[in-house]
Amino acid sequence: MKKLIARTESISKNSSNEHILEVKDISVSFGGVQPVRGVSFGLTENSFTSIIGPNGAGKTSLFNLISGINKVDAGEIIFRGEALQDIHIHKIAQKGLVRTFQGAKVIRRLTVAENLMMAVQGNPGDNLRGFLNPRARSSFESKSREEAMRRLEQVGLTKFADEFAGILSGGQRKLLDLSRALMTKPSLLLLDEPFAGVNPTLVEKLLNVLEELRKDQEMTFLLIEHDLETVMRISDRVIVMAEGKIIADGLPNSIYESEVVIDAYLGSRRRGAK
Amino acid sequence: MSVFLQPGFWVFVLALAGIYGIFSLGLQIQYGVGGVMNFGHVGMMAISGYTIAVLVIKYQWSFWWAAFIGVALAALLGALLGLTTLRLSGDYFAIASIAFAEITRYWILNSDSVTGGTQGTLAIPSESGFSSYTTEPDVILTWIQDRLYPLIGDEASRDLAMVLVVWPFLFLFIWISSRLQQTSWARVLRATREDDDVPRSLGKNVFRFRLQTLIIGSVFGGIAGIFWALQFMLLAPEDFLRIVTFYGWMILILAGATRVKGLIFASIFFGFLYGATRFLDFWPLSLLSSPERAYLRVFLIGLVIVLLMLKRPQGFFGKREEMVLE
Numbered sequence: 001m002k003k004l005i006a007r008t009e010s011i012s013k014n015s016s017n018e019h020i021l022e023v024k025d026i027s028v029s030f031g032g033v034q035p036v037r038g039v040s041f042g043l044t045e046n047s048f049t050s051i052i053g054p055n056g057a058g059k060t061s062l063f064n065l066i067s068g069i070n071k072v073d074a075g076e077i078i079f080r081g082e083a084l085q086d087i088h089i090h091k092i093a094q095k096g097l098v099r100t101f102q103g104a105k106v107i108r109r110l111t112v113a114e115n116l117m118m119a120v121q122g123n124p125g126d127n128l129r130g131f132l133n134p135r136a137r138s139s140f141e142s143k144s145r146e147e148a149m150r151r152l153e154q155v156g157l158t159k160f161a162d163e164f165a166g167i168l169s170g171g172q173r174k175l176l177d178l179s180r181a182l183m184t185k186p187s188l189l190l191l192d193e194p195f196a197g198v199n200p201t202l203v204e205k206l207l208n209v210l211e212e213l214r215k216d217q218e219m220t221f222l223l224i225e226h227d228l229e230t231v232m233r234i235s236d237r238v239i240v241m242a243e244g245k246i247i248a249d250g251l252p253n254s255i256y257e258s259e260v261v262i263d264a265y266l267g268s269r270r271r272g273a274k
Numbered sequence: 275m276s277v278f279l280q281p282g283f284w285v286f287v288l289a290l291a292g293i294y295g296i297f298s299l300g301l302q303i304q305y306g307v308g309g310v311m312n313f314g315h316v317g318m319m320a321i322s323g324y325t326i327a328v329l330v331i332k333y334q335w336s337f338w339w340a341a342f343i344g345v346a347l348a349a350l351l352g353a354l355l356g357l358t359t360l361r362l363s364g365d366y367f368a369i370a371s372i373a374f375a376e377i378t379r380y381w382i383l384n385s386d387s388v389t390g391g392t393q394g395t396l397a398i399p400s401e402s403g404f405s406s407y408t409t410e411p412d413v414i415l416t417w418i419q420d421r422l423y424p425l426i427g428d429e430a431s432r433d434l435a436m437v438l439v440v441w442p443f444l445f446l447f448i449w450i451s452s453r454l455q456q457t458s459w460a461r462v463l464r465a466t467r468e469d470d471d472v473p474r475s476l477g478k479n480v481f482r483f484r485l486q487t488l489i490i491g492s493v494f495g496g497i498a499g500i501f502w503a504l505q506f507m508l509l510a511p512e513d514f515l516r517i518v519t520f521y522g523w524m525i526l527i528l529a530g531a532t533r534v535k536g537l538i539f540a541s542i543f544f545g546f547l548y549g550a551t552r553f554l555d556f557w558p559l560s561l562l563s564s565p566e567r568a569y570l571r572v573f574l575i576g577l578v579i580v581l582l583m584l585k586r587p588q589g590f591f592g593k594r595e596e597m598v599l600e
Contacts, residue, residue, distance in 0.1 A: 067475055093477035107465045118461050119476045126478070127456035128486060137457065144458075184476055195560045 019078075019099070020045045020188055020220050021066070026075030028065055035242060036060035036246040038075070043188070043220055048210075050223045050231040050252075053241035053266050059224045060102050062241070063190050065220075067099040068092040080189070096119065096187035100194055102182075102224070104173035108166030112157055115176055116148035119183035136186050145186070153180040154209055171197035178206065182213070191223045197229060207234055232256065240265060277553045286434045289526075291545030292440030295537050299447055300494030304468050306531035307460050308487035309467030311368040313519055314355070314375030316395045318348040318495030319515035322502035325393040330407035332388070337410040345496035351378075352492025354418075356485040368461040372516060383511040395512030415439070415504075418448055440501050444538070447494065463487055464532075503517050517572065521548070524575050527582055530592025539590065547574055 019042040028036045035058040043049055051059050064070040066077055068089035077084040079097050087095075107115050123144065124130035125137040152158045155175040160168060165176060178194045195203045207230065213219045225231050231238060231252065238255040240248040242264045248255055255261055276285050297319060304310040329340035334371035351374075359370040382389045390397030396405050415435040439482035453458060463483050465473045470480050503509055525544045529536030552568035559567055582589065 069471055069475065086299055088479070089471075089474040090479045093475050098477075099475055101471070105469055107468050107472060109468060110461065110464060117458065118465055118473065118478075120458075120560070122479055123458045126462060128459060131454060131457060132458070141458065165517050 018044050019224075020080060021071065022076075022078040023062075023066065024076040025077070026062075026065055026072045026077060028061065028070060030074050035244050036065060036072075039241075039244070039246055040075075040077060040100075041249060043222060046214060046218045046220055047237060048214060048221045048223070049237045049239060050235040051239045051241060052225065052228070052265065053232060056243075057241040057265075058244040059241055060192055061244075062098055063192050063224065067097065067190060079229055084145070092185065093186075096185075097190070098181045098184045098186035098188070099190035100174075100177045100192055102192040104164075104177040106168065106172065106173045106176050106180075108164060110165060111147060112152065112165050112168065112176060113148045113161040113164050116151055116183050117144040117182050119180045120144045120147070121184055140188050146200040147183065155179050155206065156179060164224075169197075171199065174198055175202070175206075186219065186220065188220045191221060191225075193224055193226065195225065195227060203230065210234065229258070278550070281429050282431060282433070283549065283553075285429075285431060287545040287549045288312045288544065289433045289436045289440060289505055289567045290548060291467075291541040292437060292444050293456070293498055293505060294525055294544055294548075296447055296494055296501065296527070297498035298522045298533070298537055298541060299444075299451055300491035301519075301526050301530070302470075302531065302534055302537060303451060303454075303494065304487050305526065307321035307455055307467075308463040309364070310360070310488055310491075311485055312367050312371045312488070313368045313492065313516070313523075314373070314378075315491070315495050315522055316370030316380040316514050316516065316518040317371075318352060318492045319499035319502055319518070320375070320378050320382060320511075321351055322348045322367055322496035322499030323509050324389055326393070326500060326503050327407045328388055328507055331398040331400045331405055333403070338408065340353070340407070341500045344499060345493055347491050348492045348496025348499065352489045352495075353485065355492075356488040360481065360484050360488065364502035375514070375516065375519065378585070379511050380516050382514070389511075392511065401569070406507065408504055411504055414534060432578055436501070436505055439467035440505075443501075444541075448534055448537065449459055455534060459483070459486075491598070500515070501519065518597060521575065524579050525581060526589075528589055530589030532593075533589065533591040534590060536591030543574075547571055 005036060021043040023039055023041050025035065025038050027038055031137075037058075039058075049160070051062070053059055055100055061070070065072050066084070068084060068087060072085050075085075079095060080243050082095070084092055084097070107118070107128055110118065124133060125140060149158065149161060152161055155178070157172060157175060157179070160172070165173070168176060174197055175223050178191065181189055181191075195206065198206070206263060210221060212232065215223065223231070223235070234254050238252050239246055240252065240255060240261050247264055248258050248261045250258075276576070283365060297315070300318070301312060301315055302311050322341075326340040326349050327338065329335040330337055355371065355374050357502060359367055359436065362370060368465070371586035381393060385391065385398060386397070389395070393424060395407065415432055418435040418438055419430045419432065462473050462478050466480050474480050498557060502513070504533035506513070521544060525540045528543060548571050551570040551574060553565050554567060
């Protein structure tokens with residue numbers, strides 16, 4: 001494990017200029033619980049990194065800190081050279097760091113299309129001044145709707161476009177959450193178990209979409225995922241967390257074979273698979 | 275009961291309904307669109323109405339400028355209320371908003387030298403000794419009455435002139451509000467009713483959106499205050515009790531909180547309920563005096579709200595499926 005972490009730290013130090021995100025020794029406590037303890041890592045631009053770990057390892061708490069939903073007690077989060085820890089959530093998102101939610105938060109009383117259209121950045125209609133310019137508003141809305149329909153087609157939700165999002169199943173909500181985050185055209189997307197409850201054929205299709213986005217739009221991804229097959233297929237780096245700390249960090253294959261990781265996390269899963 | 279056959283009764287109901295319609299429109303934008311639970315909305319009406327009375331009577335301002343300042347002050351206080359308390363979550367904000375309205379009313383009640391205190395606007399100190407603030411708008415109302423008199427004779431009342439002034443404004447404001455609620459601005463606000471984290475993590479400044487809806491709602495509350503002041507020609511602190519805000523809430527619930535056009539029907543229904551109880555003189559209500567019967571409206575309005583919550587929580591015009599989505 002020490003060897004793996006040492007290797008990553010060395011990469012971080014040598015290539016800090018290329019990092020889109022740097023997480024430096026961050027910690028947070030809620031009452032007597034400390035879900036994240038001294039976590040540090042860096043993400044290079046256009047990379048695809050996955051975080052794995054048992055339940056309660058602190059993965060989602062880490063996402064909450066990076067995306068600004070919770071504030072760190074100690075440490076720094078640097079995104080494109082700018083410290084994020086004192087910035088409001090909405091400003092973090094405006095800078096291009098966007099996330100999805102583990103519980104797939106959809107706005108139930110907005111239609112599926114409206115959920116997506118809400119995410120578009122720079123909408124003149126979001127501002128009251130835009131009310132005075134109906135032509136610009138209407139034109140932007142048409143484009144947003146087109147973009148939303150395109151995204152819905154990618155995830156097979158076109159027929160639900162004008163239905164309330166509250167009628168969607170858990171898996172469909174995951175797809176909507178993912179599509180909505182993509183509508184913001186982020187440069188770094190944090191995906192919190194986006195494939196849980198989604199059928200395997202669609203997961204395959206979504207993985208292709210993510211790979212295309214990475215290639216064509218040079219997006220960077222940080223994924224929390226329990227399905228190791230998916231992780232191994234799409235990631236070029238895997239971080240393993242347990243008890244709020246990073247216990248391993250390296251290439252997918254090396255992680256898969258690490259004794260420490262097998263003991264802490266993979267062992268039970270491999271045994272379960274058998 | 276014959277009073278219900280008299281046009282004058284229905285004209286009064288419509289005048290009241292128009293004013294309460296505008297008042298409730300403010301609550302509709304705040305709660306129906308933005309989920310902001312304001313239980314102190316009456317404070318905005320009080321601020322605007324009293325600003326007019328004080329500026330016109332005490333300082334001899336023009337009514338129109340005083341009305342403009344009254345609404346601007348309501349908007350400003352809406353902003354102040356929002357800036358100081360809007361970060362509180364729903365229930366806590368509701369409590370803070372009640373406190374705001376009560377502070378406003380108590381200030382009016384205890385500032386005799388400015389507001390006339392318990393005696394109302396009649397006691398506002400004036401150099402000219404003249405305590406009316408409606409002289410300028412009365413010219414317009416009288417002009418309308420004069421035009422109507424040849425057509426309908428004595429039925430051409432001041433109340434009818436008020437109806438003809440207030441209702442076009444109500445329709446105009448409903449139209450503006452409907453347009454506003456079709457924008458992406460309102461879409462973000464509707465999202466904030468359910469969840470703050472989603473719009474925030476999509477780059478939307480939830481606080482700004484909520485503050486804006488609070489200010490817009492306060493403007494409508496302030497405008498309702500102008501018409502209230504005009505309709506009753508005399509203001510007293512007890513006109514602005516907490517119950518007035520809840521009259522507005524009843525109209526909103528009746529209409530369906532998300533259905534702006536439902537306010538038209540709901541405010542007329544409320545106007546009838548408000549105006550009619552005093553005249554319900556059949557047994558056993560005949561055992562009560564007229565003022566006691568007038569107070570029945572408070573019970574009736576409470577009963578209507580309870581029944582609506584039980585039988586039709588989405589209101590008359592709301593969609594039930596919106597209420598049951600989980």
